[in-house]
Amino acid sequence: MSALSSAQQPSASPPALTRDRVFTGIQPSAGLPHLGNYLGMLRQAVAMQDRYEAIYCIVDYHALTSIHDGTVIRRNGYQMALSWLALGFDPDRAILFRQSDRPEHVELAYLLSTVVPVSWVERTPSFKEKRRDQPQDVNHALLTYPILQAADIAIYNARYVPVGKDQTAHLELSREIVRAWNARYGEYFVEPEAVFTDSPIVKGTDGLKKMSKSLGNVIEILAEPDVIRKQVMRMVTDTQRILRTDPGRPEVCNVCQLHRFLGDDYESIWDGERSARTGCVDTKRLLADRIIAFFAEARERRQELAARPGYVDEVLRAGADRLAPLARQTLAECRERMGLGGR
Ligand code: AMP
Ligand code: TRP
DSSP: OOGGGSTTSOSSSOOOTTSOEEEEEEOTTOSSOBHHHIIIIIHHHHHHTTTSEEEEEEOHHHHTTTOOOHHHHHHHHHHHHHHHHHTTOOTTTSEEEEGGGOTHHHHHHHHHHTTOOHHHHHTOHHHHHHHHHOGGGOOHHHHHHHHHHHHHHHTTTOOEEEOOGGGHHHHHHHHHHHHHHHHHHOSOSOOOEEEOOSOSSOBOTTSSSBOOGGGTOOOBTTSOHHHHHHHHHTOOOOTTOOSTTSOOOTTTOHHHHHHTTSOSOHHHHHHHHHTTSSOHHHHHHHHHHHHHHHTHHHHHHHHHHHTSTTHHHHHHHHHHHHHHHHHHHHHHHHHHHHTOSOO
């Protein structure tokens, strides 16, 4: 029987035991999610809570690899949880928790690390990027980052992992790690699968690179409307369209691409661009209006929830408590197979 059915769980709507489990993590590196997070991962994660036993995690241990201010980590974690709740995460059906409230993840990461050759983690693209981006701070946890990520998923034996395309290498490594552990200690862990949306890499407002907080090219979907408008209006469009009368190329214009996800009339918007009936500024204004309208309800809900003292912390605490039996059970079984601890 799944540990999730234990008495610690509110009896109102226990997750069904027959459903596959889905897990994902998001770093509290920013308080507000951006459009890339939403289109690449969040909307999928929210949709999956209907059909799967969903476990979603604010990965604050991971964030420590780049952020060393405890106040920032705590505040961003709270803000990110608030955003998930506003965007449709339902704590009666799914579990949202803070990684550091389930420290079993760290012990499992250590156990898994014993089957991981150093070369596997050294060649991880994200490690190479971080070594380049923060040369003053190439800390050891950056190297073991993907092992902790594998442990996050494996500790709940989750099968599906909604993520953006930038997480492909991490997911592949997670699969290799559990495969190596299973080969040494006997089949136990499910090999997790990445689940992508139809927008697995959303470009930023520069029109070039992946939308990312650290690059400052984001559209913060739950920000105030005037912030969203500013972020959208500075978007780079088709760089070959110089004059207002030049025909636009929606295939290469990021503003046109984003319209595909924010209305079912994008083809007529694209036609307007191609025939130069509309200019880039018009198309951007429309995009800003649509983003603001699309997330209006979530923005309002976020404010309502923020006004309820202690609510977010309660949700996170309850989530971590519900997971305790499952995390402990996985760890106990691994320790047993690996010959650790007294009997
Ligand atoms: P991060 O904000 O980097 O912690 O990412 C949280 C989740 O959003 C991960 O699943 C990422 O893969 C996904 N994600 C982040 N940026 C993008 C993007 N520009 N396009 C698509 N998915 C993204
Ligand atoms: N590395 C992921 C990111 O940067 C966050 C993460 C940590 C994660 N643990 C995870 C994602 C487990 C999926 C599953 O976005």
